[in-house]
Amino acid sequence: MNGRRYGALLVLLGALMLVSCVVSLGFGPARVPVAVVWDILLNKAFGLGEVHWTPGQEHIVWLIRVPRLLLGTLVGAGLALIGAVLQAVTRNPLADPHLLGVTSGATLGAVIVVLHIGEIIGLLTLPLAAFIGALLSMLLVLAIAARQGRLESDRLLLCGVAVSFVMMAAANLLLFLGDHRASSAVMFWMLGGLGLARWELLAVPAASVSLGLVLLLGMARPLNALMAGEQTAVTLGLNAARVRLWIFLIASLMTGVLVSISGSIGFVGLMVPHIARRLVGAEHRRLLPACVLLGSLFLVWVDVAARTLIAPEDLPIGVATAAIGGLFFIGLMRRR
Template identity: 40%
Template sequence: MTAEAVTATPARHRRLRFVFITTLLAAALAITCVVSLASGQYALSPTEVAGILLQGVGIDTAWAPDTPSASGVILNIRLPRLVLGVLVGAALAVSGVLMQAIFGNPLADAGVVGVSSGAALGAAASLTFGLATFGMWTTPAMAFIGGLVAVFSVYFISRSGGRTEVVTLLLTGIAINAIGGAGMAFLTFLGTTSTREQIVFWQLGSLNGALWPNIAIVAPLTAVGIVVALFAARSLDLFALGERTARHLGLNVELLRVVVIVTVAVLVCAAVAFAGIIGFVGLVVPHLMRMLIGPAHLPLIVASAVGGALLIALADLVARTAVPLADMPIGMITSLVGGPFFLWLLVRTRRRSGGWA
């Protein structure tokens, strides 16, 4: 067997594994979407859901129920919520991949290091002070500014000697989250009853109240962020070799840093502006995908986007149906999953590095 054949075999196995895992995730996402649309206080069958969706795009079928309330529940309540959840999950997961790549640390995540808190603080400030400078885009714009300030702060504080120290990263995240929490508390104190309810909504994280106009804002932001991440994937592979090596190979490291950090802010602001703080998606999903398909960033970004969408869709299904006549905060559910995973990852990282003393 030639050297080329020996080299090609593992690469082919990785491609096949990527295709299999991504197809499996996509199929699970499709099934979850159908189950989510059919489940709830107003239960429907999958065929009735399919009939309503086809009817919504102008195709008449005998599957759709005659009652107009069924169509309203699906098209105006459940479907916007589901679509927003898929977009938010993809945005948070891809932002996690980018943060872990640029920090060179598997513990980096928008929620853990405070980027989500910064974005939520900016969004809450726009409502508390009645800002409307950019119309419907005001809240996402303020969330973007808050997230950008947070991610730049974390990056420059936690970097030392060309690398990111684990302890410094976590302590910086604690500080940024504390500052964001204090700011949210202050805005809660200043705000009216309605703005206080919205601030609590952001702190808990929820897809309740998703509207199509909100999705019209979140969708392009998420799409742009994921496209930029895909174009930056090869550069991130070079960056993973080390900054000095990447520079010798012709990579503009400074430009890559700025592009990735701005892209993270865009993705996080898209998620936080209308869904609040949903933690640990950007930590759990990229790490699991990296364990399954390897560290190459192009397949990792694609698989993480699908996996993040699946995780939020499942969490939202549980939030809506686990407790009768109640809608649990989705951020609570993701934290119940992500918290133990984060502790395991923390212990595993410490053991591999031989301690942090």
């Protein structure tokens, strides 16, 4: 794909994203007309227009759905980025933070804080615990999978699945042993959802995803080299072990922050990078921005389905992404 077509594709995806954001805000148990949504956004953002909507509509759109929408775009973008780089450094098309145990480790760290420790350092306690859990889980997977200093992609995937089961078993045990009233509240969060979205909670995930995108774009050439193979990377003078370490650290940090707010949302990092590669190719300076837009767009509409399919109940997003991702995984296995 040449530069002009790539630029046109990004503009198209960006336009679709903007339209989807406005239209999706009208969906939910209480429907709000798109024209009213647009007027509320203009009024709140720029002070334009006269108020002709009810206070209830303003509260629903601005205080509930807009933060939820923004969190969904951040989570979708972040998980898609993580999946793309993990697939590159492991050279495994089935790699994603869920299958490599990172999500389960972050979940375990967050459950320990929620049920047994508490917010000892304020709002940062939960993201920090999730990050530590994600990092320890990733390091454990690497330690088990390494054979004579080398990482085999199939072995890495199997070890990730095994460690993920162990981490989730530990999290479930803590839920069983903890306060059952708190456990029931945590269960919905573990299934994945955007119900915790608040304006004051968006700064940390926004900073995490933005910084992660900048750092990963800066490592696009090493990622391309690793995707081509270990020997190619060494020939180009690349320290493959150091690059992998940095990638795993960045992936663990982003996963920990996102899981601490949205819970366990699986398979986004598996599906979106494959779709993006079909559109723009495997070169990471082009792939990563496409993953950001596609991941955000995907999760925005999955969230619409989650809050409308069984309204007024809120379907956990992790259930929807697991169903879609499981079918995608089966199709990918049959093709390869």
